[in-house]
Amino acid sequence: xxxxxxxxxxxxxxxxxxxxxxxxxxxxxxxxxxxxxxxxxxxxxxxxxxxxxxxxxxxxxxxxxxxxxxxxxxxxxxxxxxxxxxxxxxxxxxxxxxxxxxxxxxxxxxxxxxxxxxxxxxxxxxxxxxxxxxxxxxxxxxxxxxxxxxxxxxxxxxxxxxxxxxxxxxxxxxxxxxxxxxxxxxxxxxxxxxxxxxxxxxxxxxxxxxxxxxxxxxxxxxxxxxxxxxxxxxxxxxxxxxxxxxxxxxxxxxxxxxxxxxxxxxxxxxxxxxxxxxxxxxxxxxxxxxxxxxxxxxxxxxxxxxxxxxxxxxxxxxxxxxxxxxxxxxxxxxxxxxxxxxxxxxxxxxxxxxxxxxxxxxxxxxxxxxxxxxxxxxxxxxxxxxxxxxxxxxxxxxxxxxxxxxxxxxxxxxxxxxxxx
Ligand code: UD1
Numbered sequence: 001x002x003x004x005x006x007x008x009x010x011x012x013x014x015x016x017x018x019x020x021x022x023x024x025x026x027x028x029x030x031x032x033x034x035x036x037x038x039x040x041x042x043x044x045x046x047x048x049x050x051x052x053x054x055x056x057x058x059x060x061x062x063x064x065x066x067x068x069x070x071x072x073x074x075x076x077x078x079x080x081x082x083x084x085x086x087x088x089x090x091x092x093x094x095x096x097x098x099x100x101x102x103x104x105x106x107x108x109x110x111x112x113x114x115x116x117x118x119x120x121x122x123x124x125x126x127x128x129x130x131x132x133x134x135x136x137x138x139x140x141x142x143x144x145x146x147x148x149x150x151x152x153x154x155x156x157x158x159x160x161x162x163x164x165x166x167x168x169x170x171x172x173x174x175x176x177x178x179x180x181x182x183x184x185x186x187x188x189x190x191x192x193x194x195x196x197x198x199x200x201x202x203x204x205x206x207x208x209x210x211x212x213x214x215x216x217x218x219x220x221x222x223x224x225x226x227x228x229x230x231x232x233x234x235x236x237x238x239x240x241x242x243x244x245x246x247x248x249x250x251x252x253x254x255x256x257x258x259x260x261x262x263x264x265x266x267x268x269x270x271x272x273x274x275x276x277x278x279x280x281x282x283x284x285x286x287x288x289x290x291x292x293x294x295x296x297x298x299x300x301x302x303x304x305x306x307x308x309x310x311x312x313x314x315x316x317x318x319x320x321x322x323x324x325x326x327x328x329x330x331x332x333x334x335x336x337x338x339x340x341x342x343x344x345x346x347x348x349x350x351x352x353x354x355x356x357x358x359x360x361x362x363x364x365x366x367x368x369x370x371x372x373x374x375x376x377x378x379x380x381x382x383x384x385x386x387x388x389x390x391x392x393x394x395x396x397x398x399x400x401x402x403x404x405x406x407x408x409x410x411x412x413x414x415x416x417x418x419x420x421x
Pocket of ligand 1: 129167
């Protein structure tokens with residue numbers, strides 16, 4: 001089993017280039033199923049989740065050509081694409097459910113195993129299904145599978161009880177080929193939704209309002225191929241910003257869109273970190289003055305991202321003052337707390353709240369990456385802990401961070417991948 005060995009060294013210093021967004025590229029790849037011809041996606045990050053999505057598309061009959069050296073993928077989907085997603089792949093990656101919308105729209109049917117819960121919560125897909133039903137699909141659950149089917153999808157009004165990212169994406173991808181107009185309200189406003197709408201519009205879809213709380217879609221008869229560059233990963237960006245802060249370093253983050261990380265910029269500034277930016281570079285300086293605490297409340301975009309909550313906790317354990325962290329998006333996203341406490345963080349949790357005391361002297365320990373962002377938080381804690389931090393189950397981290405070890409080492413960190421048992 002691969003592990004990361006992390007040791008405290010000098011503050012991080014230098015430049016780092018951000019890769020394409022994991023959460024943007026996965027729905028784009030699913031959306032490529034809708035085209036008649038080959039779609040080309042550029043700035044694709046080299047990640048395990050991308051490999052799983054490639055395997056899933058291939059299992060459905062798509063011809064996928066992966067060129068990770070050039071960060072490009074092309075996806076061509078035959079007219080007779082299959083409609084059932086294999087259990088082994090859906091089990092590996094929850095985002096596999098994103099093929100439901102495109103398959104339903106293209107073939108009139110989609111069958112996927114029930115994705116089940118994961119480390120951070122129950123994660124149901126009831127809102128995805130509610131949208132498909134509104135568009136005229138029938139939903140059946142049997143033998144651990146969900147099957148959605150419709151002879152012809154019809155445009156409809158859909159209201160989401162919560163602005164779910166995945167539900168917004170899945171319903172959009174189904175509605176683009178529906179007959180007539182769909183209006184989806186209380187949708188997610190994440191940049192990844194805008195990227196997907198831009199991609200679909202390049203393919204010939206008619207989507208308006210992405211990035212606001214209401215999306216309007218005029219159905220079209222068919223979609224064509226297109227070329228598209230994935231947006232930079234805002235969570236990887238935020239993670240490197242916090243890595244600079246936790247080590248009291250000075251790091252220039254390139255290929256980063258400051259507009260997508262406004263809450264992270266605001267919260268780091270509240271902590272006393274100096275941040276300057278232009279259109280696509282962010283300079284993070286935590287070497288100038290002592291850092292202080294701030295409270296965090298996670299919210300759907302444009303609020304503070306739940307995907308940055310664990311990493312921020314690692315930082316808050318090291319600064320002056322106490323902090324309250326409130327998690328409102330997922331019901332069980334404090335798995336990293338037990339691991340950080342192993343390292344001496346002394347965090348207390350009660351329901352959706354965590355109480356942190358600052359200025360803890362973290363100690364290296366054997367810890368487990370329980371999920372992707374929890375794993376990132378442990379890496380950040382390891383960068384400032386005395387002794388060696390040994391992080392196991394790092395495949396979670398590799399699902400979502402491209403070349404994390406190399407990128408951190410280039411900034412002067414002591415981190416290595418160990419495959420010894
Ligand atoms: C996406 C991101 C993930 C991020 C999350 C929230 C991808 C591949 N993943 O996940 O990194 O942490 O957004 O920003 O883009 N919910 C329901 N019913 C549904 C759907 C969701 O109750 O049908 C609930 C979930 O249980 C959760 C909340 O809504 O509590 C947010 O989930 P959602 O926005 O759907 O997250 P994902 O799309 O799964």
